[in-house]
Amino acid sequence: MPTKSIKIVVEGGNVKPGPPLAPTLSQLGLNVGEVVKKINDATSQFKGMSVPVTLEVDTETKKYEIKVGIPTTTSLLLKFANASEPSGDPAHKKVGDIKFEDIIQVAIMKKPQITAKTLKAAVKSILGTAYSIGLTVDKKSPKELVKTVDEGKYDDLLAKYEQKWNEAEG
Structure with missing residues (x-):
């Protein structure tokens, strides 16, 4: 079946x-309003964030599938911080x-796209991004927190999310 992939960020x-x-x-013969509504429904949980979307269109039957990606780490962190x-x-x-815990949530959401093998490594990576965009975490510098994570001070908290991490696709 001849398919066409349309990749957009919305x-x-x-x-x-x-x-x-x-x-x-329109060129593909699709109902623009219907497709836009379905993309909006599929991405509504990421309101205000940039989200990658792939539209797979069967050019003969006009059937299509919407695949929603995960917003950028920066978008997710800014959303948690209510920063623009x-x-x-x-x-x-x-x-x-x-x-x-917001850092942990972002790490779990981003698991399919990050190379970290453990939740602890993923959290340290997300802390690095938080630092680079000007966020503090629990009123502390994310740089300091990387050291405390390495020292094992967050191991109990991370253990609470270990199952969610293991269940996340990636």
Whole structure:
């Protein structure tokens, strides 16, 4: 079956039925309004975040499948912090504070896309991103927290999420 893949990045739950998506969908003979509504439904949990979406279209039957990717680590962290954008100067200007458990949640959500083999390694990677965009975690520098994670101070908390990590696809 001849298929065409359309890869786009959309704002979760807020796709508009205009260019650049509409002309592409029209050329394939698809109902633009219907496809846009389905993409919005599929991405609604990521409101306000940039989300990668792949549309697999069977060019003969006009059937299509929407595959929603995972927002960027930066988008997820900013969402937890209720911040609109990363800091241009993370060493001196902080844009928000999130909980350590938010870091764990992001690590679990991003498991399919990160190379970390353990939840602890994934959390340290996410802490690095939090630091680079100007977030603090539990009012502390994420850089400091990487050391405390290495020292085992968060092992009990991480153990609570180990099963969720193991169940996450990746």
